Amino acid sequence: MLQLSDILEAEDRVRETSRRTPLQYSYTYSSMTDAEVHLKLENSQRTGAFKIRGATNRIATLSPSEKEAGVVTASAGNHAQGVALAATRAGVDATIVMPQHAPISKVKATRNYGAEVVLEGTDYSEAADRAHEIEREEGRTYLHAFDDEDVMAGQGTIGLEILEDCPDVDTVVVPIGGGGLISGIATAVKGKKPDARVIGVQAEGASSAAPSLEKGERVSLDGVDTIADGIATRSVGERTFPYIQERVDEVVTVSDPEIAMAIVHLLERSKTVVEGAGAVPLAAVLFEKFDYDEGETIVPALCGGNIDLNTLSNVIVRGLVETGRYLKIRTVLKDRPGSLEELLAILTAHQANIYAIHHDRTSRDVEMSDTEVEIELEMRGTDHVERFLADLRDEGYEVDVLA
Incomplete structure (x- = not known):
C-alpha cells in the first residue's frame, strides 16, 4: 500500500511542475466557528486545481x-x-x-x-x-484521474505542505470524488502526525463513500446531481477505497445550498474563487457537519478554482437567496392607478432595494381586472425577509416566493 515514503519521493518530482500553494489563516471563519481555521489555497495551483x-x-x-x-x-x-x-x-x-x-x-x-x-x-x-x-x-x-498509487502520492504532497506550514493542525478536511486526493493527503497526514484527524466530504448528490464504508464494500450510485462537478463520481475508486477505510476518520456530506453559501462566503469575505468541489470542505466546517472543539486547528483543503462563469453566476444568486440577500416574489394587484404605488410604499418602508420589476396585465392566471407583478429585491438577511413578507401578508397581499 501507499506509504509516507512514496509521498516524500513524489515531493521532489512534483516540485518540477506544480507550485507550493499558500496556507492562509482566516480570522473570519475562525470567528464564525470558534475554531482556528487555516485555508489551504490549492485553487491557486497551476491549471487551477490539485x-x-x-x-x-x-x-x-x-x-x-x-x-x-x-x-x-x-x-x-x-x-x-x-x-x-x-x-x-x-x-x-x-x-x-x-x-x-x-x-x-x-x-x-x-x-x-x-x-x-x-x-x-x-x-x-x-x-x-x-x-x-x-x-x-x-x-x-x-493515466487514471484517481485510481492509481502514483497519482495518489502526487496529491499527497498537499498533506506534506499543510503539516510543514501548520504543524499544530488537528483536523484536515478534504473533498472526496474518486478518492485519490484524500487517499494521498490522509497517507501523508497519518504518516507524519497519526493523531491528526482527516475528514472526508462529499456532496449529497454524489455521496458514495459513506454508504460504501457502512457496507464494507464499494457502492455505485445510479446517478449524480450536484453543483460540485469536480467530485461528481458515482463511486470511489477500487484502489482508493482501502485507504479511505483505513486512514480517513469520518466522511460527511453537504448540500448544494450549503456549497453555494460557502462559495459566496469565500468570494465576499476572502476574495477567493473556488469551484463547487473546492468549497465542500469549508461548507462542512461552517455548517458543523462533524464535531470539533473550540480552538481546534482545522485546515479545509480548497482543492480547485475552475468554476464556469455561468455556474458561478447561478451559484452567487443561490447563495444570496440562502442568506436572505436576494428575494424574488410574485403578487397580484388591482389593475387601477395607485395600486403599484401602494405596494412600493411597503417596499420603501422596509428599505428593500428593487433590482427589477415586471408588470404583466396579460397573465391568464389572474382575473381581467387584476395584474400580476414580479419583483426582484436586494434584502439585508433572513430576518429582514421574514419581517417584509409578514407585513405584505398583513396588508392583504397574497405573495408567492419565487427565489
Whole structure:
C-alpha cells in the first residue's frame, strides 16, 4: 500500500511542475466557528486545481519506452488540464479525450497546455471508452484521474505542505470524488502526525463513500446531481477505497445550498474563487457537519478554482437567496392607478432595494381586472425577509416566493 515514503519521493518530482500553494489563516471563519481555521489555497495551483500534482508524479514514473509511446486519458476538466501541462513539461505526447459537450473554456485550456484533444461521446464514460481504445490502438499509457498509487502520492504532497506550514493542525478536511486526493493527503497526514484527524466530504448528490464504508464494500450510485462537478463520481475508486477505510476518520456530506453559501462566503469575505468541489470542505466546517472543539486547528483543503462563469453566476444568486440577500416574489394587484404605488410604499418602508420589476396585465392566471407583478429585491438577511413578507401578508397581499 501507499506509504509516507512514496509521498516524500513524489515531493521532489512534483516540485518540477506544480507550485507550493499558500496556507492562509482566516480570522473570519475562525470567528464564525470558534475554531482556528487555516485555508489551504490549492485553487491557486497551476491549471487551477490539485490535479497537476498527481499527473506530474505519474508521468515521472513512466519508463523511457512508455514516455516515448505517449499517454492518454479521459476528462472533462481539471484532470485534462493537469495531464496536458505535466506531459508537455516532461516532453511526453498526450491525447485527452473529452466529451463533445465539455465546456469550451476547458477544451481550449487543455489544448493550450499542449495536448491533442479528441471530442468523443456525450459524457465521461463514453469519452473514457474512446480513450481506452486509443490506449490499445496506439500503445499509450492510460493515466487514471484517481485510481492509481502514483497519482495518489502526487496529491499527497498537499498533506506534506499543510503539516510543514501548520504543524499544530488537528483536523484536515478534504473533498472526496474518486478518492485519490484524500487517499494521498490522509497517507501523508497519518504518516507524519497519526493523531491528526482527516475528514472526508462529499456532496449529497454524489455521496458514495459513506454508504460504501457502512457496507464494507464499494457502492455505485445510479446517478449524480450536484453543483460540485469536480467530485461528481458515482463511486470511489477500487484502489482508493482501502485507504479511505483505513486512514480517513469520518466522511460527511453537504448540500448544494450549503456549497453555494460557502462559495459566496469565500468570494465576499476572502476574495477567493473556488469551484463547487473546492468549497465542500469549508461548507462542512461552517455548517458543523462533524464535531470539533473550540480552538481546534482545522485546515479545509480548497482543492480547485475552475468554476464556469455561468455556474458561478447561478451559484452567487443561490447563495444570496440562502442568506436572505436576494428575494424574488410574485403578487397580484388591482389593475387601477395607485395600486403599484401602494405596494412600493411597503417596499420603501422596509428599505428593500428593487433590482427589477415586471408588470404583466396579460397573465391568464389572474382575473381581467387584476395584474400580476414580479419583483426582484436586494434584502439585508433572513430576518429582514421574514419581517417584509409578514407585513405584505398583513396588508392583504397574497405573495408567492419565487427565489
